[in-house]
Amino acid sequence: LNRRLAEFGTTIFAEMSALAVRTGSINLGQGFPDTDGPEEIREAAVRALRDGRGNQYPPGPGIPELRIAVAAHQKRFYGHLGLAYDPDTEVLVTAGATEAIAASLLALLEPGDEVIALEPYYDSYAACIAMAGGTRVPVTLRPHPETGAYALDLDELRDAVTDRTRLILLNTPHNPTGTVLTRDELTAIAGLAVERDLLVITDEVYEHLVFEGAHLPLASFPGMRDRTVTVSSAGKTFSFTGWKVGWVTATPALVSAVRSAKQFLTYVSAGPFQYALAEALALPDSYYTGLRDDLRTKRDILATGLTEAGFRVYRPTGTYFITTDIRPLGETDGFAFCRTLPERAGVVAIPNAVFYDHRDQGAPFVRFAFCKQEKVLQEAVGRLQLL
Ligand code: PMP
Ligand code: GLN
Numbered sequence: 001l002n003r004r005l006a007e008f009g010t011t012i013f014a015e016m017s018a019l020a021v022r023t024g025s026i027n028l029g030q031g032f033p034d035t036d037g038p039e040e041i042r043e044a045a046v047r048a049l050r051d052g053r054g055n056q057y058p059p060g061p062g063i064p065e066l067r068i069a070v071a072a073h074q075k076r077f078y079g080h081l082g083l084a085y086d087p088d089t090e091v092l093v094t095a096g097a098t099e100a101i102a103a104s105l106l107a108l109l110e111p112g113d114e115v116i117a118l119e120p121y122y123d124s125y126a127a128c129i130a131m132a133g134g135t136r137v138p139v140t141l142r143p144h145p146e147t148g149a150y151a152l153d154l155d156e157l158r159d160a161v162t163d164r165t166r167l168i169l170l171n172t173p174h175n176p177t178g179t180v181l182t183r184d185e186l187t188a189i190a191g192l193a194v195e196r197d198l199l200v201i202t203d204e205v206y207e208h209l210v211f212e213g214a215h216l217p218l219a220s221f222p223g224m225r226d227r228t229v230t231v232s233s234a235g236k237t238f239s240f241t242g243w244k245v246g247w248v249t250a251t252p253a254l255v256s257a258v259r260s261a262k263q264f265l266t267y268v269s270a271g272p273f274q275y276a277l278a279e280a281l282a283l284p285d286s287y288y289t290g291l292r293d294d295l296r297t298k299r300d301i302l303a304t305g306l307t308e309a310g311f312r313v314y315r316p317t318g319t320y321f322i323t324t325d326i327r328p329l330g331e332t333d334g335f336a337f338c339r340t341l342p343e344r345a346g347v348v349a350i351p352n353a354v355f356y357d358h359r360d361q362g363a364p365f366v367r368f369a370f371c372k373q374e375k376v377l378q379e380a381v382g383r384l385q386l387l
């Protein structure tokens with residue numbers, strides 16, 4: 001393994017899911033739903049396979065039906081904020097959000113460019129910045145001592161920008177903290193990007209999992225439409241993490257740049273799933289609100305159970321993750337805690353420290369996923385009371 005990648009090893013998600021299987025534990029570590037997405041959409045994929053749609057290389061930018069559906073989705077949910085995209089030139093289908101992020105960084109960074117990312121950050125960010133020869137510059141999100149809400153220190157963000165900064169890699173709703181950046185925070189980020197002429201890659205895969213208020217796409221803020229690469233994924237919105245279909249929306253020039261990288265990573269993305277997801281994106285509003293309401297109930301079950309078990313819970317306003325502080329349990333090291341949790345309680349969680357460059361800052365935080373059936377969450381919560 002070369003020097004660029006040597007520090008990354010195996011992803012924590014694979015490691016902890018293997019631990020869950022080995023110990024027969026309830027897996028609240030890796031974020032994937034334990035029930036699949038809509039039956040009718042699975043049927044649509046079967047139909048596409050059977051009818052021979054997408055069984056051979058689909059078009060590089062994605063099949064027209066899916067690009068049209070993505071553009072229609074942006075207009076339907078964000079048109080009132082002034083956002084609209086042209087399906088032919090401003091949408092690119094990718095192999096999940098993971099490839100969208102990788103291709104965007106590979107396409108837009110010169111070696112030595114600095115990338116500002118909110119810490120704790122999703123693990124692929126650091127690896128992809130490294131693969132692109134960039135330098136990551138973390139800006140740490142910290143929980144407010146009283147409210148427990150994770151917030152961005154805008155002065156720290158401003159101070160992180162240098163002459164070498166090329167772009168900000170944003171994520172809202174935010175994994176692993178479950179925080180949703182506020183209008184004020186997004187306004188400040190947009191102002192800074194315009195002032196310092198930065199690009200922004202914004203990972204909005206949890207756009208439909210916002211439990212209080214509404215998701216605000218960064219691209220809708222003043223001056224941002226032309227400098228923002230927006231990333232989303234069918235994995236989260238339709239509970240098909242195994243299908244690995246995501247998409248990018250941006251200006252023609254940015255989409256064309258990202259496509260240049262994508263064509264040499266995967267060339268194209270899986271065909272039949274694209275036909276099915278074109279139908280998924282057109283599902284009625286009740287699908288989207290149903291998903292959100294279901295996960296809100298699950299959030300409440302897990303948040304209450306974790307609080308009763310003695311964790312300090314940072315109540316998430318978005319995503320399907322809860323970050324907790326284990327210090328009230330007399331623990332300080334999230335890694336050690338997560339390694340022994342299967343034996344002690346038969347539950348698997350993720351140590352947030354892996355999402356930090358400043359590992360000490362993340363040491364006492366542990367993430368639990370609640371995209372699981374209620375009975376599974378109840379069982380996990382019951383087991384955790386024994387700690
Ligand atoms: N970004 C974030 C913040 C995520 O949580 C995930 C999924 N875990 C991804 C990107 C990757 O999405 P996909 O599975 O579509 O590649
Ligand atoms: N995004 C999911 C999580 O944060 C897992 C993705 C993965 O395993 N790469 O848990």
